[in-house]
Amino acid sequence: MIVCSMELTTVLIISFLIISSIGTLLHFTHNWIKKGFLLHLFSALNESTWEHMKLLLLPTLLASVFQIFVFKGRYWNMNSAILVLLLVELLAMPLIFEPLRVVFKKVHFGTTIGIFFVSIALGLLAEYYILINNIIVFNEVVAGILIYVVVILFGIFTFFPPKFFLFKDPVTGKYGDIS
Numbered sequence: 497m498i499v500c501s502m503e504l505t506t507v508l509i510i511s512f513l514i515i516s517s518i519g520t521l522l523h524f525t526h527n528w529i530k531k532g533f534l535l536h537l538f539s540a541l542n543e544s545t546w547e548h549m550k551l552l553l554l555p556t557l558l559a560s561v562f563q564i565f566v567f568k569g570r571y572w573n574m575n576s577a578i579l580v581l582l583l584v585e586l587l588a589m590p591l592i593f594e595p596l597r598v599v600f601k602k603v604h605f606g607t608t609i610g611i612f613f614v615s616i617a618l619g620l621l622a623e624y625y626i627l628i629n630n631i632i633v634f635n636e637v638v639a640g641i642l643i644y645v646v647v648i649l650f651g652i653f654t655f656f657p658p659k660f661f662l663f664k665d666p667v668t669g670k671y672g673d674i675s
Contacts, residue, residue, distance in 0.1 A: 501628060504624065504627060504628065505624070507562075507563055507566050507567070508620045508623065508624055510559075510562070511559035511560075511562065511563060511620060512616055512617065512620055514555060514558060514559040514562060515552065515555040515556055515558075515559050515585075515616050516555075516612070516613055516616055517555075518554065518555035518558060519551040519552055519554075519555045519612065519616070520551075520612075522538055522539050522540065522550075522551045522554065522555070523539075523540050523548075523551055537550075537553075537554075537650065537651050537654055538550060538551075538553060538554040539551075541654070541672065542665035542667070542668065542670070542672070543665050543666055543667045544657075544662065544663050544664055544665045544666070544671075545589065545590050545593055545594065545597075545661075545662045545663075546653065546657065546662045546663045547665075548589065548593075548608070548612070549586050549589050549590065549662075550650060550654065551612070552582070552585045552586060552589070552612075552615065552616065552619075553582075553586075553646075553647065553650055556578075556581060556582050556585060556619070557582075557643075557647070560578045560581070560582075563578070571627050572630075572632075572636070573626060573627065573630060573631065573632045573633075573636065574627075574636070575634075575636045575637075575639035575640045575643065576626060576631070576632050576633040576634055576636065576639045577623045577626040577627045578623070578639070578643060579633065579634065579639045579642050579643050579646075580619075580622050580623055580626050580633055581619040581620060581622060581623035582619065582643065582646060583619075583646075584615075584618050584619040584622040584623075585615045585616055585618070585619035586615075586646075588614065588615040588618045588619065589611060589612065589615040590662055592611045592614065592615065593608065593611050594661075594662075596611075597666075654672075655672075656672075657671040657672045658671075659671060
């Protein structure tokens with residue numbers, strides 16, 4: 497059974513609010529607390545693009561749990577939709593931000609906040625499209641595993657950042673944790 501598009505739209509708007517509010521909060525938690533494995537995994541540790549991409553991870557996972565609870569098995573492609581949501585968000589942020597950074601050297605703070613919100617909206621629109629059209633991107637088990645792989649990669653790259661421009665803090669010139 498498919499949920500009507502109005503209910504789906506409402507759930508996705510609530511998901512936007514969950515992701516944007518928790519993601520915004522996570523931008524500041526590292527400076528407030530400084531310690532903790534999970535905090536490092538999900539909070540921004542510096543001003544690199546990668547660390548800002550991390551602000552989408554936990555909130556998106558929490559919004560996904562909310563969605564799964566609300567829909568209670570009414571969509572047979574939830575894992576595919578959640579994977580697409582996560583990947584579109586995570587790809588949209590650097591694909592929008594980095595060209596602006598290259599052209600303007602410094603991107604205005606308000607613009608970076610807008611990019612964060614646009615990335616969330618693009619991810620949710622992609623998720624909506626997947627759900628409403630009953631598209632299965634991957635087998636649901638494979639999609640679920642790929643979601644875990646994304647989380648694991650974020651953990652690995654948080655503690656062992658590659659020497660790649662997305663991971664470089666433009667303020668300090670360093671890679672990884674600022675503490």
